[in-house]
Amino acid sequence: MDYSRFTAEQLATDPFFVRWVRKEDDETRLFWNDWLKRHPERREEAELARALVLTWRPKPVLPPPGAAETVWAGIQRDTAPDIRRFRWKTAAGWAAVLAGAGIGLYFFLTESAEIQQKTLAGQTRVVELPDHSQVVLSGNSSIAYDRDWDGEAPRKVRLKGQAFFSVVHQADHRKFIVETDDHYQVEVLGTTFTVAERNHNLQVVLNTGKVRLRQPGGRPALLMKPGERIEVRNQSVVSRKNVNPVTYSDWKDRRFAFDNASLGDVTEMLEYTYGYDIVFADSTLKEKKITVHLQDPDPDVLLNVLAQTHDLKIDRLENRIYIRP
Structure with a gap:
């Protein structure tokens, strides 16, 4: 099959491609x-x-009311006269009806009550x-939210x-809540x-x-003001300070902008993004400033600028980056 003209949606519904994404066998791994x-x-x-395959959540297709009873009655009718002469073709035909009714099938994607977006x-x-x-999603990120936001419940992402x-x-005045995995x-x-x-x-x-x-475990909530940054590591607040907030959202406009920022702040942005x-x-290298x-x-361009500005060496092994004098 010529996959070179397939769209992402077509690939995501191709069984051979899905087997590769789900790492089911060596044949698909070698081919793809x-x-x-x-x-x-x-x-x-x-x-x-691949992201579509991993994001989609198949749901069972439910049969119409009474479908199971109707099909079973048909099977009994066709097979009742002579158990020893069980008509396999007839039973197979009713099995096809079962499949058509959607009983026990999980192969179709139906509209979910939850929407997921991923980058x-x-x-x-x-x-x-x-x-x-x-919402502007950064790289390697995802959000999930209910399709229907009618009613009085808080808006939650x-x-x-x-x-x-x-x-x-x-x-x-309905609340809007962003929730993380750590609650x-x-x-x-x-x-x-x-x-x-x-x-x-x-x-x-x-x-x-x-x-x-709002913090988990009954700890007091923290009220933030414009220009503040709060950082939490391992369930503990380790930093709360005033910053230029634009620095932390410039990625959404496809640019980097730092004014007298510490290398620590710049590299933190790279880690999160x-x-x-x-x-x-x-660790004292983190305090050096850069504009x-x-x-x-x-x-990579930004890292090269950091290295050239402060005469640093940068070693990289996949996603781990070492910065040294």
Whole structure:
């Protein structure tokens, strides 16, 4: 089959492709790894298709009321005259009816009550929520939220990774809540802010308005003001300070902008946005300052600028980066 013209959606519904994504056998692994080498121009489409496969949640297709009883009655009618002369073809025919009715089948995707949005490394995506609030997803990030936001329940979004939120204020003052895997909740009415959550580390930066950071375990909530950044590591608040919030959301406009920022702040942004693990050989290097404005949001370019500005050496092994004098 010629997969070179397949769209991401077509790939995501192809059984042979799905087997590769789910790592079911060596045959698909060898085929698709070779195919990607021969078609590098299709890699982005394949990655998007892979994300779709991992994101979709199949639900059973339910039969219409009474379908099971009708089918079973038909089988009994056709087989009752002579058990010894069981008509396999007839039973197989009713089995096909069962399949048509959807009994026990899980092969169809039906509309879910929950919507999931996901990005790959280096991607950004703008998502409009049911209340017309906007979310800009950073790379390697995802959000999930209910399709229907009618009623009086708080508007809730579950976040993995990093996202910038622009929340629309509701006339009924309904709360908007961003929830992380560690059960932290950022609660707002209408505001703009960035939340980054990776590896049990949380960072909240408030641009405008007010937000309340609710902590798990009954600990007191933290009320934030514009320009504040709170950082949580392993369930403990390790930093709360005033920052330039634009620095922490420039990625959504596909640019880097730092004004007299510490290398520690710059590398923290890279960790949250790109999932890097950045280690300094000497912790005092984090205090060095840098001013840089880049229209191209390429993390490698930014790292090279850091190295050249302060005469540093940078070693990289996959997502782990070592910075040394």
